[in-house]
Amino acid sequence: MHSIQNLIRCNILHLKPYSSARSEFSGTASVFLDANENGYDLFGDGLNRYPDPLQLAVKQRIAKLKGVPIESIFLGNGSDEAIDLLFRIFCEPGVDEAITCPPTYGMYRVQADIHGTPIRQVLLNEDFQLRPQAVLEAVTYNTKLLFLCSPNNPTGNILDPASVEFLLRNFLGIVVVDEAYIDFAEGPNSWAQRLAEFPNLAVLQTLSKAWALAGARLGMAFASPEIIHYMNAVKYPYNVGLPTQQAVLPALEMGLDSTVATIIAERKRLETKLAEMDFVERIYPSDANFLLVKIKDSALIFNYLKQNGVVVRDRSREPLCEGCLRITAGTKTENDRLLELLAAFNPSLIQSFNPS
Numbered sequence: 001m002h003s004i005q006n007l008i009r010c011n012i013l014h015l016k017p018y019s020s021a022r023s024e025f026s027g028t029a030s031v032f033l034d035a036n037e038n039g040y041d042l043f044g045d046g047l048n049r050y051p052d053p054l055q056l057a058v059k060q061r062i063a064k065l066k067g068v069p070i071e072s073i074f075l076g077n078g079s080d081e082a083i084d085l086l087f088r089i090f091c092e093p094g095v096d097e098a099i100t101c102p103p104t105y106g107m108y109r110v111q112a113d114i115h116g117t118p119i120r121q122v123l124l125n126e127d128f129q130l131r132p133q134a135v136l137e138a139v140t141y142n143t144k145l146l147f148l149c150s151p152n153n154p155t156g157n158i159l160d161p162a163s164v165e166f167l168l169r170n171f172l173g174i175v176v177v178d179e180a181y182i183d184f185a186e187g188p189n190s191w192a193q194r195l196a197e198f199p200n201l202a203v204l205q206t207l208s209k210a211w212a213l214a215g216a217r218l219g220m221a222f223a224s225p226e227i228i229h230y231m232n233a234v235k236y237p238y239n240v241g242l243p244t245q246q247a248v249l250p251a252l253e254m255g256l257d258s259t260v261a262t263i264i265a266e267r268k269r270l271e272t273k274l275a276e277m278d279f280v281e282r283i284y285p286s287d288a289n290f291l292l293v294k295i296k297d298s299a300l301i302f303n304y305l306k307q308n309g310v311v312v313r314d315r316s317r318e319p320l321c322e323g324c325l326r327i328t329a330g331t332k333t334e335n336d337r338l339l340e341l342l343a344a345f346n347p348s349l350i351q352s353f354n355p356s
């Protein structure tokens with residue numbers, strides 16, 4: 001494979017990163033006159049000071065939890081920040097390319113568009129699995145990033161590990177495996193356990209899903225120390241605020257909550273109940289906290305639910321997802337409301353009410 005150095009954009013390779021006041025001093029001190037802060041802790045919460053730019057306390061917990069060394073961990077403002085940084089580090093605008101495998105998380109394409117990165121899309125197969133040979137055929141000399149999402153959003157399935165491994169071994173750029181939903185999966189281990197084998201692997205995870213901390217905004221990337229070094233060099237100096245660093249610590253200390261099991265059980269209940277409804281044509285297998293459901297007259301059902309205050313995600317315009325809604329397994333009460341509405345659905349009434 002290419003060495004990581006050969007994949008990195010020239011300007012990033014030679015970047016002299018911003019050196020923040022807080023990263024220059026690592027000893028003990030009691031008087032900080034180095035960062036032009038307001039020294040008065042007006043609200044008694046320490047927010048007058050800049051936070052730790054490398055979030056060491058949080059990383060120590062995550063390192064223990066995931067069995068990944070601190071030098072292999074990047075933390076950011078959601079895993080979306082990590083996606084942004086990977087484009088900034090590896091893709092020369094207008095020159096370098098990325099590959100995605102739709103139907104998948106839309107942010108990869110949006111970020112590619114933002115960065116002026118041409119994107120090649122290699123559809124998943126009918127079972128929403130990778131077509132590894134087709135992916136390799138789409139690779140050009142300029143392909144730097146390959147995005148794989150497992151469990152995949154919006155389809156919910158784990159990508160076959162053998163196909164992921166084949167691509168890790170045969171694609172010469174960076175393979176990004178997005179595991180935002182991994183904590184709901186009962187299947188294989190995280191790819192983060194195999195970083196030592198694959199220097200071209202970057203694994204993304206987040207506290208936004210199973211950890212019930214979407215509002216805190218904390219995403220993680222696990223990769224070789226070399227890749228993490230460049231992510232830290234390119235990120236904003238204080239990219240994770242103090243309230244977030246403080247908010248996530250007790251949760252990480254406690255570990256994953258039993259609501260994860262409850263949500264999985266609720267997803268299974270939804271699946272059973274939805275399967276009994278005559279307008280439901282297919283429910284795809286899920287290892288995440290949502291279901292992709294193919295529905296007769298999906299637009300009608302989508303609008304009916306919306307008019308009754310229940311919002312689901314219309315994925316029917318995504319490739320291979322015609323007529324599909326993505327439904328999050330919510331709380332028991334939320335799911336009851338959804339099922340109650342669907343059970344009461346009467347197309348003839350709705351059609352006269354909403355002819356579109």
Ligand SMILES: Cc1ncc(COP(=O)(O)O)c(C=O)c1O
Nearest residue numbers: 078079080105153180206208219
């Ligand atoms: C597959 C996938 N990756 C990443 C994200 C972004 O997560 P975060 O909240 O950490 O930015 C999402 C959010 O929906 C997602 O579905």
